[in-house]
Amino acid sequence: MGLWELFRVFAQIGLLSIGGGYAIIPFIQELVVLQEGWISQQTFMDIITISQMTPGPLAVNTSTWVGLQIAGMPGAIAATFGCVLSGVILSLGMHQFFHRFHQSDYMLETLQVLRSSSLGLIVSAAATLLLGIFLRTNAISLAAKIDWIAIAVFAGSLIVSRKWKLNPMLIMVLAGMVGGLVAY
Template sequence: MGELLKLLAVFFQIGLFSFGGGYAIIPFIHEMVVQTYAWVSQRVFTDIITISQMTPGPLAVNTSTFVGLQIAGIPGAIFATFGCVVSGVGISILLYRFFQRFNQSRYVFEALNGLKSASAGLIISASATILLLTFLGTSAIREAAYADWIAIGVFAGSLLVLKKWKLNPILLMVLTGTLGAIIY
């Protein structure tokens, strides 16, 4: 029961600070799940993020479900998902009431502009983390000598195919997933 409560508390905290959406929270989830609690390895975390992006629903919620499942099975998935969702619901209700009251305030408008900028920075950080985890197997840039050149080639090829021939993204995911299963 102690592990379930820890999952609930950690993902409640993640849900509480999920400003900017799922991509902006990836570095925080990574810090908590991989570095602080060592629940999953870097490689497993990358796989969880990949699966979370391909499944329907918010990234943070999908990630919490998959991590909870890895740690404590179905009860872990339930506790982690509930922790992630309940804090967001509470914040949404409070923000709705706040914006209904102060929707014409210039100060609120300017504060939101500041939050947009911070969210953009967090999304860029998340993108860098995902790229480093994918290509280097770690989030440390100093490991560049150990890059996965096959993954970089598949990434570059996918970008080329998407931009030049406008291939359906779902078909591209199936093809690159098959290629990855064959290569790795």
């Protein structure tokens, strides 16, 4: 697998990333983990976790980390450039199109359908992440091992976030410490 192949796959991801970062997670997983087999499911879950903690758009961060994992710094550059380039070109074209047809009822209906589709993709990404974290699998399985510690940390983070409005970075640091203590 060369840098051109990495660029091509992430250009495809960037081109089809309707709905933003969370909506594109299942698509990245499908291409990189399941079809190409470049990284494992566990590595992909780790990359998603790291991508959420680093500043910047999730799809771009994920592209960078996957590229880095596969081919080092040149891979990170190729994957990131592929993901961003197609999005920039598509955005410029869409801007011209929307500027021309912004009053059209058909355009408003089309955007409503795209919003609904994006919501479905985001829910799919959430299900993928939850299954991967809580059940240590990417498919619903009765034989899957439930990770009760992950569920407890998730619930605790949710409660602390909603009740005491702590800084999200502090919650992530505390959750990481809990995970480190449990693993130790």
